[in-house]
Amino acid sequence: MTSALISAAELKATFSDPQRVIVDCRHDLRLTDAGEDAWKQGHVPGALFMHLDRDLSGDKTGRNGRHPLPSPEGFVRLLGERGITPRHRVVAYDDAGGMYAARLWWMLRWVGHRDVSVLDGGLQAWIAAGGAIDTTVHTLPPATYPLAAIEPVFDADAVRANLEGGDRLLVDARAPDRFRGENETLDPVGGHIPGALNRFFKLNLGEDGRFKPADVLRAEWRELIGGRDPATLVMQCGSGVTACHNLLALEVAGLHGARLYPGSWSEWCSDPARPMAR
Incomplete structure (x- = not known):
């Protein structure tokens, strides 16, 4: 693999x-x-x-x-x-x-x-590492990519339903201040989805800019989620981008099965009827 x-x-x-x-x-x-x-x-x-x-x-x-x-x-x-x-x-x-x-x-x-x-x-x-840098624009011949099975994702309705008694745990990848509703510069509303935990995506990296070793990531994520099955986790962030970084870290850590909420906070906060926490 x-x-x-x-x-x-x-x-x-x-x-x-x-x-x-x-x-x-x-x-x-x-x-x-x-x-x-x-x-x-x-x-x-x-x-x-x-x-x-x-x-x-x-x-x-x-x-x-x-x-x-x-x-x-x-x-x-x-x-x-x-x-x-x-x-x-x-x-x-x-x-x-x-x-x-x-x-x-x-x-x-x-x-x-x-x-x-x-x-x-x-x-x-x-x-x-001594790798070369090039300015040549490279292309490949067009091909056909067949559509296979799609990995399920969470949408806003599923997240809302989960707030009312579901067993999924949301983890927000944004910086702690934005999670708290402070210093929001990208979205019109500050805050987070009620019940979400915060794991800033940059915590997945060491000082050298590379991902931390698998055992370190596993220990840190376990400290956050406890004994919870990783397959019950839903990753989100501001717009579904850095949430993928947390999904990648979980994969490196050997904690498989978490899902993505692609719309994330920027979608969630677009509807003032949705509950928000600060």
């Missing part, structure tokens, strides 16, 4: 693998062209680029969050247009500790593609 993470050294050692596809996922939530501009200025050789807003999100309605999922059909159509097929071994990277690469990692698994890893430490680790 493919590991959820791949080191820069491992990627260098297997770089000639013809089935390897590398995807640059760099992004800036406030300067939304910055990631693509950075990719054009230099990237891991052969890396394709996927934009968080255009490629890894669907259409916004004002009520479905800042980064709603595209339809599964639309996403696999995009994969085929980029030349990615089920036989490819995908590596996603960014320069933000996996903050955005984890979104692509989760979305591929969402549509049944299990052979996907995140470059641990991102572009910085690649450069530190």
